[in-house]
Amino acid sequence: MKDNLKSSHKKFKKNAKNTLYKGFHNKNKTKQSQKISCLEELSNRLHLPGDILAGAPIITATGRNELCLENYKGIIEYNGNLIKVQTKSCKICIEGKQLNILYFTEDEMRITGYINAIYYQ
Structure with missing residues (x-):
């Protein structure tokens, strides 16, 4: 009877680890690239070199x-x-x-x- 009541917590944790945190690193990279592009656009509109703002x-x-x-x-x-x-x-x-x-x-x-x-x- 104990075999039928085994916890699936370890299996769930293993599956969640592969899918749950998968997108975190990509989100940070996109935010950083968006930030850089905003600075580039601002420097273009103000007619300033990009190195001054960034x-x-x-x-x-x-x-x-x-x-x-x-x-x-x-x-x-x-x-x-x-x-x-x-x-x-x-x-x-x-x-x-x-x-x-x-x-x-x-x-x-x-x-x-x-x-x-x-x-x-």
């Missing part, structure tokens, strides 16, 4: 020996071979040799040295 990082490289980075939040890691910086939207890594931060302000920095690579994380 706070996008601006990287200006002068050859392989100098780089200017604007719109950053903070320095995560800094040594002679790697400089990792947090921006509003991602992390930016600058790899090279004899890297040096020449100066930095609240939203701009100048990096000198031999720059091998710039990549986003």
Whole structure:
């Protein structure tokens, strides 16, 4: 008689896990893309560059020996071979040799040295 009264809770929980939370990650991505498109539309209507409203990082490289980075939040890691910086939207890594931060302000920095690579994380 006990076999007939088995709980189906575990089976229900397993099925619900696969279907219940399936759409959460997609909803966040669509909200973020809608937010970006709203900022883009606003910048278009005001005839302003998109980086001003969105706070996008601006990287200006002068050859392989100098780089200017604007719109950053903070320095995560800094040594002679790697400089990792947090921006509003991602992390930016600058790899090279004899890297040096020449100066930095609240939203701009100048990096000198031999720059091998710039990549986003």
